[in-house]
Amino acid sequence: MARLPDKISFYCKKCTTHRVGKVKQEKGGRRSGGLNWSHRRMKHRRRGHGNLGRYSKKPVAQTKMSSKTSKKIDLRITCPECGKIAVMNKPRAKRFEIFRKL
Numbered sequence: 372m373a374r375l376p377d378k379i380s381f382y383c384k385k386c387t388t389h390r391v392g393k394v395k396q397e398k399g400g401r402r403s404g405g406l407n408w409s410h411r412r413m414k415h416r417r418r419g420h421g422n423l424g425r426y427s428k429k430p431v432a433q434t435k436m437s438s439k440t441s442k443k444i445d446l447r448i449t450c451p452e453c454g455k456i457a458v459m460n461k462p463r464a465k466r467f468e469i470f471r472k473l
């Protein structure tokens with residue numbers, strides 16, 4: 372369980388000074404359609420190998436795909452002066468909470 376205050380001092384690249392910005396948790400980013408460059412390359416390389424996963428093998432369950440039990444939390448900090456959004460480096464936690472600093 373990770374807890375973070377809703378207002379954090381950070382360095383704004385646009386203002387080139389430190390400011391106290393609002394922390395927001397970004398949720399549910401969706402991948403835009405199509406494959407990226409590395410996926411296209413791997414798809415091309417794999418051509419002619421294997422049975423394309425059609426026969427004899429059951430699909431691997433999503434739970435077995437990754438060994439990690441926690442997820443990275445996507446945090447953004449907004450600058451109150453210029454509105455520039457900075458990305459915090461992402462902590463790992465099973466559960467996450469932003470509490471209001473008094």
Ligand SMILES: [Zn+2]
Binds near residue numbers: 386452454
């Ligand atoms: Zn700024």
